Amino acid sequence: MAIVEVRNLVKQFSDEVTAVDNINIRTADGEFLVLLGPSGCGKSTLLRMLGGLEQPTSGDILIGDRVVTHLPPRARQIAMVFQSYALYPHMTVRNNIAFPLKAAKLTKEEQEKKIQWASSILGIDHLLKRKPGQLSGGQRQRVALARALVREPNVFLLDEPLSNLDAQMRASARDEIQMFQSQIGTTTIYVTHDQVEAMGMGHRIAVLNHGRIQQIGTPREIYETPANTFVATFVGSPPMNLVPHGNTLIGFRPENLKPVQGDVDIDNYLELRQDSIREEYLGSEKLVYGEINGIKAVARLAANHEVSHPEGSSARVMVHRRDIRVFDKESGEAIQQEPPRIITSSEPAAPSVPGFTPSPEQVVS
Amino acid sequence: MTARTASPSVAKAPREERYTFDNERVLGPLMLAPAIIYIVALVGFPLVLAVLYAFSTATAGDPRIDSWDDFVGLRNFRAVLNDGVFTKALRNTIFFTLASQAIVIVLANILSQIMLADFPGKKIFRFLVMLPWTTPIALSVLGWFWIFDSVYSPIDWLMRQMNLLGPGTMFGPARNMYWLGETELAQGAVLMIHVWRTLPLATVILLGGLTSIPNDINEAADIDGAGFWRKLFYIRLPLLLPIMAIAMLFSMIFTFTDLTVSLVLTRGGPVNDTQVLSSWAYFKGIQGGNLSQGAAVALFMLPVLIAIAIGMLRLARRGAND
Numbered sequence: 001m002a003i004v005e006v007r008n009l010v011k012q013f014s015d016e017v018t019a020v021d022n023i024n025i026r027t028a029d030g031e032f033l034v035l036l037g038p039s040g041c042g043k044s045t046l047l048r049m050l051g052g053l054e055q056p057t058s059g060d061i062l063i064g065d066r067v068v069t070h071l072p073p074r075a076r077q078i079a080m081v082f083q084s085y086a087l088y089p090h091m092t093v094r095n096n097i098a099f100p101l102k103a104a105k106l107t108k109e110e111q112e113k114k115i116q117w118a119s120s121i122l123g124i125d126h127l128l129k130r131k132p133g134q135l136s137g138g139q140r141q142r143v144a145l146a147r148a149l150v151r152e153p154n155v156f157l158l159d160e161p162l163s164n165l166d167a168q169m170r171a172s173a174r175d176e177i178q179m180f181q182s183q184i185g186t187t188t189i190y191v192t193h194d195q196v197e198a199m200g201m202g203h204r205i206a207v208l209n210h211g212r213i214q215q216i217g218t219p220r221e222i223y224e225t226p227a228n229t230f231v232a233t234f235v236g237s238p239p240m241n242l243v244p245h246g247n248t249l250i251g252f253r254p255e256n257l258k259p260v261q262g263d264v265d266i267d268n269y270l271e272l273r274q275d276s277i278r279e280e281y282l283g284s285e286k287l288v289y290g291e292i293n294g295i296k297a298v299a300r301l302a303a304n305h306e307v308s309h310p311e312g313s314s315a316r317v318m319v320h321r322r323d324i325r326v327f328d329k330e331s332g333e334a335i336q337q338e339p340p341r342i343i344t345s346s347e348p349a350a351p352s353v354p355g356f357t358p359s360p361e362q363v364v365s
Numbered sequence: 366m367t368a369r370t371a372s373p374s375v376a377k378a379p380r381e382e383r384y385t386f387d388n389e390r391v392l393g394p395l396m397l398a399p400a401i402i403y404i405v406a407l408v409g410f411p412l413v414l415a416v417l418y419a420f421s422t423a424t425a426g427d428p429r430i431d432s433w434d435d436f437v438g439l440r441n442f443r444a445v446l447n448d449g450v451f452t453k454a455l456r457n458t459i460f461f462t463l464a465s466q467a468i469v470i471v472l473a474n475i476l477s478q479i480m481l482a483d484f485p486g487k488k489i490f491r492f493l494v495m496l497p498w499t500t501p502i503a504l505s506v507l508g509w510f511w512i513f514d515s516v517y518s519p520i521d522w523l524m525r526q527m528n529l530l531g532p533g534t535m536f537g538p539a540r541n542m543y544w545l546g547e548t549e550l551a552q553g554a555v556l557m558i559h560v561w562r563t564l565p566l567a568t569v570i571l572l573g574g575l576t577s578i579p580n581d582i583n584e585a586a587d588i589d590g591a592g593f594w595r596k597l598f599y600i601r602l603p604l605l606l607p608i609m610a611i612a613m614l615f616s617m618i619f620t621f622t623d624l625t626v627s628l629v630l631t632r633g634g635p636v637n638d639t640q641v642l643s644s645w646a647y648f649k650g651i652q653g654g655n656l657s658q659g660a661a662v663a664l665f666m667l668p669v670l671i672a673i674a675i676g677m678l679r680l681a682r683r684g685a686n687d
Contacts, residue, residue: 053584074590086581090603099599100589147589 002064002154002187003029004050009059011045011211019045020056021211027204030185032178034202036192038234042211043191044159050189051080051157064154074103079148080157083164085140087132093119093143094128100151118150121180138169145177149184156181156188162197174200195235199223207231225325226251229332232325238287241297242327243272245340249327254287256323257299259307260316269318270339274299277309292317418660425654441661450637450645455665457552458641462620465559466613472560473567473612474602480568481575498565506558506629513544513554513630520544545631548638555639558626563616570615574608575601607680614677621669642666 004027011020020042027033035043048054050061052073061069068076079100087096097118101111119125122142132140141161148156161177162170178201181188192198198205199219207214207222207230215227226232226240232251233239241257242249257274264271274290274297281303288299288309299317301307309315324339386392418428419442421435430436445451480491497505512519521541524530532538544550578601586596602609624643627633633640633648640648642662650659 051584051588053587073584073587074592078588080585080588082581082585084579084581086579086585088582088585088600088604099586099591103590103592103595147585151590 003027003062004033004155004187004189005062005065006046006050007060007062009046009049009061010057011042011049011054012057018211020049022059023208023211023213025206025213025216027187027189030187032181032188032190032201032203034190034192034198034205035208036195036198036202036205036235037208039193041208043193043208045211046208047080047157047159047189047191050155051078052076077151077154078157079151079153079155081141081144081148081159081161083160085132085144085161085164087140087143087147089132091131092128093124093130093132093135096132096143097128097147097150100147104151114150118146121149121183122146137165138173141165141173142176145180149180153186156186158188158190160192161190162192162194170197177201195237199235207234209234223253225334227334229327232327238298238300240325241292241295243292243295243297244329247329248335248337249329249332250339251325251327252319252323254298254300256319257288257297257317258319259299259301259305260318261307264316264318266341268321270321270324270342271316271318273314274317275314277313277315278311279309290315415660415663418657419664421657423656423660425651425656428656437657441657445658445661445665450640451662453637454640454642454645454662457639458621458643458666460552461556461559461641462617464556465563465620466617468556468560469563469567469616470609470613472564473571474605474609476564476568477571477575478597478601480572494568495565497561498569502562502623502625503629505562506626509554509558510630515541515543515546518542518544546635548635551631551635551639555626555630558630559620559623562626563619566619567612567616570608570612571605574605577608578604607683610680611677614673614680618670618673621673622666 004025006023006025009020009023010018012018023042023046025033035046037043045054049056050063052068052071052075056069059069060067063076063078088099091099094115097115098111101114106114115128116125119128122145124139124142124146127135127139127143132143135143141164144161158177162173165173174197177190190197190201199222202219204216204218205222206216209230215222215231217225222231222235226235229242229249229251232242236253238254240251240253242251244250257272260271272292274288274292277288277290280287280289284303286301286303286305288301290297290299307315321339326335326337326339327333328335386395417423417430420438421430421441422437423430423435476494480487480494484490511517518541521530524536524542525540528534530536530542531540536542542550544554582600582604583596586600591599622643623641624647627639627641627644628647631639633644637645642665646659646662649662650656653659
């Protein structure tokens with residue numbers, strides 16, 4: 001158990017390519033931290049530096065308050081699960097799990113005890129005699145976890161461990177890893193590009209892009225108060241709607257965009273108009289695609305929602321003002337600003353644009 | 366209704382065998398023909414001829430076999446076996462093959478591990494390692510012939526400069542080593558050339574095997590706390606074993622059947638001490654004109670080669686099944 005800390009970490013692969021750009025993170029003890037980002041954002045490089053597989057260009061890595069920046073992997077007391085699982089194909093499951101123990105020169109009895117312990121936690125006792133080639137994807141993943149667990153490391157590093165599983169397996173494996181982690185209580189750093197994994201598993205999520213941390217926070221913070229437009233659109237499916245307003249962008253989640261039925265409580269709601277509507281039925285919900293002020297915007301409704309629109313029509317929609325986030329149009333950073341009372345198009349011909357219908361009571365704030 | 370509308374369109378569909386080459390019965394044999402002709406003409410025919418010769422009285426002056434009287438049963442084999450040179454040649458062949466393999470496998474492993482790493486001048490190093498393999502064997506053996514020359518050997522010159530050779534020195538008093546004139550030195554020279562020649566191929570095959578080990582596996586071993594030697598002996602070498610076996614079998618065939626080194630460098634000398642089966646078969650059958658006995662000598666290599674070939678096929682099949 002240990003706290004992992006990263007200080008001003010930089011990794012340059014060449015003069016032009018900076019994979020990790022001045023990153024600072026400090027985990028809590030026993031925390032499940034997810035590094036989330038699109039491919040090429042530097043999350044894997046960061047993880048590999050934590051593991052000692054990659055040398056940072058500058059900055060420091062601390063594990064349990066000990067500087068390990070230039071220590072080789074084996075001196076760091078960490079365990080890593082690779083995307084491919086990287087099981088040793090010529091060894092049985094037992095020998096795969098025993099390998100780190102043999103490297104640590106444990107006695108045969110100690111080895112046996114730990115193998116039994118790890119394999120029972122992961123439910124692979126019956127597979128010990130098999131070779132990796134004879135296992136299913138899910139079983140391999142568990143063997144890889146057992147091999148990581150058996151050394152009782154200070155830190156678990158997991159590099160997209162679920163990406164080789166099919167969708168159904170992934171859901172149950174997500175659950176298993178999470179339970180496993182809370183049972184073991186070891187600080188875990190988990191890399192993924194899948195926001196569902198990140199939201200569902202992480203105590204905290206660090207969203208990365210272009211080698212920089214965009215935001216660190218709980219899944220709720222990341223989702224509800226994204227720090228910038230990148231986080232707002234990377235997390236959430238469909239992403240947050242962003243509608244321009246002056247030199248700001250007005251952001252709101254699809255599930256917060258609701259059809260207007262009857263009168264609008266304009267003290268609490270912002271009314272908008274959605275044009276060129278097209279509905280997509282998804283079973284439990286339906287997505288209503290359309291344009292607001294000429295910008296694509298999506299609403300998410302329950303599939304059995306009574307309101308339904310013919311294709312291509314326009315409709316009045318509204319967002320609760322507390323669900324609105326405001327971003328700077330230039331930098332994309334979130335700004336603390338009251339959302340506007342009304343939205344007008346930035347174009348000169350604003351009143352004629354069918355984006356919204358001003359009513360006499362409405363006042364521009 | 367549906368049947369009636371469907372049938373004309375079926376009739377209109379282009380017939381599969383409209384063109385000659387669309388017919389698999391024509392195309393298949395045609396595509397196979399070059400390989401079959403090659404194997405029959407250049408492998409099968411000489412092999413059958415060698416077997417026929419080995420049981421006959423054929424000589425270079427009268428190679429015809431036109432009656433049953435020309436067949437003499439096992440006489441040629443008996444004659445060859447009773448010749449003292451046979452034992453020597455067989456022993457040398459096996460010795461050169463096994464000894465060179467043992468050395469090659471160790472050196473190839475070391476070299477391939479080195480070539481896996483990144484270092485300045487890697488490309489030049491790789492080129493130099495490959496060079497012996499790309500040089501025509503007869504030419505390179507001529508080069509070695511000069512290096513081991515009885516009077517002008519540059520090795521001898523170097524040793525004289527270092528005061529290792531000449532009157533009053535470690536290897537003195539002679540001013541030359543006579544590399545190809547002394548039994549052990551000549552055998553050592555032949556062995557060395559075999560190693561020098563097959564090392565590049567084995568190295569490249571092993572390097573291919575090493576690079577095919579996923580990097581993840583190496584990194585997992587790093588993370589698991591394995592040091593260099595543990596990684597080498599528990600991860601890399603075991604994973605390399607199938608490839609290593611293939612490299613071994615390849616270079617064994619090359620060394621076992623090699624004629625050039627003994628022929629050009631030592632002509633089997635001194636006193637048949639570097640004679641191998643293939644060179645002896647050549648001296649007997651071609652130079653000596655005794656085709657039938659030469660063929661008999663050559664046939665002694667067949668069982669070993671068949672065994673190696675079966676081993677290779679087994680390995681290849683196992684590789685395909687994994």
